Amino acid sequence: xxxxxxxxxxxxxxxxxxxxxxxxxxxxxxxxxxxxxxxxxxxxxxxxxxxxxxxxxxxxxxxxxxxxxxxxxxxxxxxxxxxxxxxxxxxxxxxxxxxxxxxxxxxxxxxxxxxxxxxxxxxxxxxxxxxxxxxxxxxxxxxxxxxxx
Amino acid sequence: xxxxxxxxxxxxxxxxxxxxxxxxxxxxxxxxxxxxxxxxxxxxxxxxxxxxxxxxxxxxxxxxxxxxxxxxxxxxxxxxxxxxxxxxxxxxxxxxxxxxxxxxxxxxxxxxxxxxxxxxxxxxxxxxxxxxxxxxxxxxxxxxxxxxxxxxxxxxxxxxxxxxxxxxxxxxxxxxxxxxxxxxxxxxxxxxxxxxxxxxxxxxxxxxxxxxxxxxxxxxxxxxxxxxxxxxxxxxxxxxxxxxxxxxxxxxxxxxxxxxxxxxxxxxxxxxxxxxxxxxxxxxxxxxxxxxxxxxxxxxxxxxxxxxxxxxxxxxxxxxxxxxxxxxxxxxxxxxxxxxxxxxxxxxxxxxxxxxxxxxxxxxxxxxxxxxxxxxxxxxxxxxxxxxxxxxxxxxxxxxxxxxxxxxxxxxxxxxxxxxxxxxxxxxxxxxxxxxxxxxxxxxxxxxxxxxxxxxxxxxxxxxxxxxxxxxxxxxxxxxxxxxxxxxxxxxxxxxxxxxxxxxxxxxxxxxxxxxxxxxxxxxxxxxxxxxxxxxxxxxxxxxxxxxxxxxxxxxxxxxxxxxxxxxxxxxxxxxxxxxxxxxxxxxxxxxxxxxxxxxxxxxxxxxxxxxxxxxxxxxxxxxxxxxxxxxxxxxxxxxxxxxxxxxxxxxxxxxxxxxxxxxxxxxxxxxxxxxxxxxxxxxxxxxxxxxxxxxxxxxxxxxxxxxxxxxxxxxxxxxxxxxxxx
Numbered sequence: 001x002x003x004x005x006x007x008x009x010x011x012x013x014x015x016x017x018x019x020x021x022x023x024x025x026x027x028x029x030x031x032x033x034x035x036x037x038x039x040x041x042x043x044x045x046x047x048x049x050x051x052x053x054x055x056x057x058x059x060x061x062x063x064x065x066x067x068x069x070x071x072x073x074x075x076x077x078x079x080x081x082x083x084x085x086x087x088x089x090x091x092x093x094x095x096x097x098x099x100x101x102x103x104x105x106x107x108x109x110x111x112x113x114x115x116x117x118x119x120x121x122x123x124x125x126x127x128x129x130x131x132x133x134x135x136x137x138x139x140x141x142x143x144x145x146x147x148x149x
Numbered sequence: 150x151x152x153x154x155x156x157x158x159x160x161x162x163x164x165x166x167x168x169x170x171x172x173x174x175x176x177x178x179x180x181x182x183x184x185x186x187x188x189x190x191x192x193x194x195x196x197x198x199x200x201x202x203x204x205x206x207x208x209x210x211x212x213x214x215x216x217x218x219x220x221x222x223x224x225x226x227x228x229x230x231x232x233x234x235x236x237x238x239x240x241x242x243x244x245x246x247x248x249x250x251x252x253x254x255x256x257x258x259x260x261x262x263x264x265x266x267x268x269x270x271x272x273x274x275x276x277x278x279x280x281x282x283x284x285x286x287x288x289x290x291x292x293x294x295x296x297x298x299x300x301x302x303x304x305x306x307x308x309x310x311x312x313x314x315x316x317x318x319x320x321x322x323x324x325x326x327x328x329x330x331x332x333x334x335x336x337x338x339x340x341x342x343x344x345x346x347x348x349x350x351x352x353x354x355x356x357x358x359x360x361x362x363x364x365x366x367x368x369x370x371x372x373x374x375x376x377x378x379x380x381x382x383x384x385x386x387x388x389x390x391x392x393x394x395x396x397x398x399x400x401x402x403x404x405x406x407x408x409x410x411x412x413x414x415x416x417x418x419x420x421x422x423x424x425x426x427x428x429x430x431x432x433x434x435x436x437x438x439x440x441x442x443x444x445x446x447x448x449x450x451x452x453x454x455x456x457x458x459x460x461x462x463x464x465x466x467x468x469x470x471x472x473x474x475x476x477x478x479x480x481x482x483x484x485x486x487x488x489x490x491x492x493x494x495x496x497x498x499x500x501x502x503x504x505x506x507x508x509x510x511x512x513x514x515x516x517x518x519x520x521x522x523x524x525x526x527x528x529x530x531x532x533x534x535x536x537x538x539x540x541x542x543x544x545x546x547x548x549x550x551x552x553x554x555x556x557x558x559x560x561x562x563x564x565x566x567x568x569x570x571x572x573x574x575x576x577x578x579x580x581x582x583x584x585x586x587x588x589x590x591x592x593x594x595x596x597x598x599x600x601x602x603x604x605x606x607x608x609x610x611x612x613x614x615x616x617x618x619x620x621x622x623x624x625x626x627x628x629x630x631x632x633x634x635x636x637x638x639x640x641x642x643x644x645x646x647x648x649x650x651x652x653x654x655x656x657x658x659x660x661x662x663x664x665x666x667x668x669x670x671x672x673x674x675x676x677x678x679x680x681x682x683x684x685x686x687x688x689x690x691x692x693x694x695x696x697x698x699x700x701x702x703x704x705x706x707x708x709x710x711x712x713x714x715x716x717x718x719x720x721x722x723x724x725x726x727x728x729x730x731x732x733x734x735x736x737x738x739x740x741x742x743x744x745x746x747x748x749x750x751x752x753x754x755x756x757x758x759x760x761x762x763x764x765x766x767x768x769x770x771x772x773x774x775x776x777x778x779x780x781x782x783x784x785x786x787x788x789x790x791x792x793x794x795x796x797x798x799x800x801x802x803x804x805x806x807x808x809x810x811x812x813x814x815x816x817x818x819x820x821x822x823x824x825x826x827x828x829x830x831x832x833x834x835x836x837x838x839x840x841x842x843x844x845x846x847x848x849x850x851x852x853x854x855x856x857x858x859x860x861x862x863x864x865x866x867x868x869x870x871x872x873x874x875x876x
Contacts, residue, residue, distance in 0.1 A: 002434060090360055
């Protein structure tokens with residue numbers, strides 16, 4: 001059993017303590033917006049916020065996540081109001097296949113909350129998610145658009 | 150808001166589907182009093198024709214037969230239909246008709262295959278006719294109601310106007326009546342000069358759900374009572390499953406069943422995927438790896454190298470007498486290049502969900518070829534077509550991998566052993582990396598001859614290596630030859646060679662290792678563009694000539710090739726000195742009906758760290774349906790191609806693939822992304838592809854710039870093997 005706080009809701013999940021947070025979120029909490037890409041914290045498709053910090057959820061256990069405030073892509077918007085990163089992603093038509101974009105958006109949202117006006121170097125350092133479609137040019141442009149708003 | 154509608158995925162949809170015997174899942178027919186049959190969508194709205202459903206609220210649902218994997222053709226195809234339909238673009242939605250429906254309706258939606266950059270170029274004509282036919286029927290229905298000639302009515306923005314009287318109505322109001330009319334026989338399409346929506350970079354239709362996590366990919370399918378499966382296939386292709394010790398994992402949490410999948414694989418079915426994977430990892434498995442376990446990358450390379458110098462070869466393109474001209478040349482230049490296996494590594498690993506019951510087999514998956522997936526379901530389930538269907542979902546990447554149906558077959562074979570229980574099969578990244586359909590391995594020897602005046606008189610290009618068609622589509626071989634091997638090297642067709650030489654010989658010594666090849670974005674363009682365009686750069690330097698001027702002289706009879714090359718050269722400022730420390734390279738190629746070129750600017754640190762600052766790219770695809778998406782495809786293709794160039798390379802040890810995840814088969818990150826400046830320059834009169842052609846030119850442009858920077862010629866891919874990385 002694990003008690004997790006995801007998107008402001010409490011979940012009591014029937015999982016072993018060493019279950020990766022990713023699978024508890026997807027299979028037990030039923031929130032499938034968070035994606036599986038590699039399982040070894042390389043690609044970032046599973047990025048969520050843990051106490052506001054971008055975290056690759058495949059690489060940590062539910063035991064480590066207990067007591068933390070977890071936000072997934074489903075919880076990023078405030079009700080019907082999209083987060084500014086989601087809005088920018090729509091305005092700039094960023095996603096292609098879209099599969100990595102949940103993780104990409106969560107990583108960017110965390111970067112912007114820490115550094116509202118990131119430089120290109122800040123972006124290069126913080127955003128290390130893999131996107132096989134190659135949306136990086138639009139990602140960078142969208143970040144700068146948000147930062148300059 | 151525009152929306153792409155995913156197939157319903159609840160039990161109720163399935164029950165409704167089975168009740169509508171013979172008519173597919175989401176479609177019903179009704180027979181109104183006295184009129185012809187009206188075909189209805191799942192919500193009861195009438196089809197005006199197979200491509201267009203109109204709801205009473207004026208929403209237009211456009212049917213899309215091809216798959217959407219990020220390349221944007223869902224939006225482009227909808228633009229083509231909407232252009233002729235004259236509907237309100239802000240009220241357009243899309244849906245995928247299922248392959249089973251296509252069979253039932255005698256392939257009314259045509260080909261579902263989404264590869265070879267064909268999505269738009271192979272169906273633009275009939276989807277536009279679908280839109281135009283529907284428009285004519287809607288106008289006729291309004292004219293009938295008003296008792297006026299249809300010729301006095303016009304349509305725009307989903308509103309029909311009777312010009313003399315000023316009366317108006319909407320598509321939603323006349324759709325029912327239109328659906329009962331006989332379609333017109335004579336349908337004229339607009340002149341491209343009159344296009345208003347086609348050619349505009351409108352926003353994609355599938356974006357909103359992708360930023361909120363609500364898009365349902367295959368991996369996200371949920372069905373009542375569903376169980377999850379993890380699978381291990383024999384690590385060596387050609388080997389078999391020998392045995393496994395089920396008792397060792399029988400008590401592990403969540404495990405429901407351990408099943409053999411064909412002769413080569415074993416799967417664990419559990420309540421969750423995590424439990425299935427954990428148990429599978431603990432399952433003792435013995436493999437019979439067979440003869441192929443003796444094969445290694447070194448043994449493959451040796452075998453391919455032997456093909457460079459002699460023995461039989463298929464001739465793909467020739468003129469003059471290259472061998473004689475080389476023998477008499479004043480100077481010859483020779484080089485050997487190679488390009489490795491590459492894995493697709495779609496971000497969403499392979500998966501499919503199957504439900505097999507006594508009388509039906511239904512699958513939910515992302516596929517690039519709905520009809521091939523459907524055929525795989527029939528074969529694996531051994532049920533007739535009318536009892537099978539495939540629900541197509543958006544793909545978390547395709548790049549050619551999801552045109553194959555191995556994962557669909559596996560899911561059905563597992564579900565068949567648990568009738569009545571939906572089974573979601575998901576591959577781990579490790580399974581995905583080691584059981585790909587890999588970009589084939591080749592080597593290439595190029596020999597060129599100059600006369601005493603430094604004119605290029607002969608080129609002999611001999612490719613040795615693997616054929617894709619010999620493995621995946623042997624029926625497409627031509628007297629044993631694989632024509633696809635010569636992409637971009639042909640005398641004519643939609644992938645023509647861009648140079649004219651007095652003596653030319655391009656041939657292929659086919660050598661097929663056991664590693665199963667596949668169509669990897671750009672396919673044979675990836676290596677052929679490097680072979681030709683890097684060697685042309687070598688020849689220019691050997692002749693002491695500027696690489697652009699050297700090419701120009703050979704391209705007089707290839708104006709479309711030359712136009713894109715000159716466009717990138719002009720924009721990057723070729724001929725002017727680049728900034729201090731910046732070096733430039735050029736490349737061009739033609740494939741999938743389009744002409745493309747790239748000019749790269751790079752800097753190099755310590756001879757081993759490459760910073761790609763900027764790539765100017767040009768494409769002439771004939772017509773550009775959505776230039777904004779074309780720009781994204783160009784930049785995206787460079788990420789995929791440069792990832793393969795720098796980091797890629799699948800290697801073989803003891804017959805098995807060595808790379809297992811992104812730690813050993815890396816992919817480019819944002820820090821390495823160059824600024825890509827695209828020139829979309831459609832010249833009209835033909836329809837070329839977009840997703841793939843540009844992938845070939847970034848690599849040689851960067852490699853040629855590397856030579857300009859260092860004087861060192863790189864002829865082997867991937868660069869990581871030479872300790873060269875992104876800066």
